[in-house]
Amino acid sequence: MREQSEFTEKIIKINRVSKKTKGGNKMSFSVLMVVGDKKGKVGIGLGKAPDVLSGIKKASRRAKDRMVNVSIVENTIPFPMAVKLGAVKLILRPAPAGTGIIAGGAIRAILDVAGFRNVVCKILGTSNPASNAYAIFETLEKMSVIAKKKGII
Numbered sequence: 001m002r003e004q005s006e007f008t009e010k011i012i013k014i015n016r017v018s019k020k021t022k023g024g025n026k027m028s029f030s031v032l033m034v035v036g037d038k039k040g041k042v043g044i045g046l047g048k049a050p051d052v053l054s055g056i057k058k059a060s061r062r063a064k065d066r067m068v069n070v071s072i073v074e075n076t077i078p079f080p081m082a083v084k085l086g087a088v089k090l091i092l093r094p095a096p097a098g099t100g101i102i103a104g105g106a107i108r109a110i111l112d113v114a115g116f117r118n119v120v121c122k123i124l125g126t127s128n129p130a131s132n133a134y135a136i137f138e139t140l141e142k143m144s145v146i147a148k149k150k151g152i153i
Helices: 052-065 105-114 129-150
Strands: 008-021 024-036 041-049 081-085 088-094 119-125
Touching: 008 052, 008 105, 008 129, 024 052, 024 105, 024 129, 041 052, 041 105, 041 129, 081 129, 088 129, 105 119, 105 129
Parallel strands: none
Antiparallel strands: 008 024, 024 041, 081 088, 088 119
């Protein structure tokens, strides 16, 4: 019987990778996963393995190892922020109660497991889920550091 975890896990992307070798094609999978407790802790991990299940386990373990605390103020982010990281441009804005999470796939998953309820996000630039996931994760880390310096949380 499987034990119940206090963390919520969501798979963002499963990618099948094929490598040409002397003996033929070598198949493997990479899994990008986000783990959070819906109370302000969130982590992201990438797992690579010959089969999907092993990749999911690796990604989950790595996400739990790299968890960070994010600042949640009244179920939303503390202040608006615009960030450019690589090919991704993000605009994050706090939203009034009852709005919900208005964001695209990977961003929505991360904000949901982190514990945010009312956030508006616009992604400009790339539509790659992995790039978007890493960008929002970095943005939430920076936002938490700034909020602590300003004394918001």
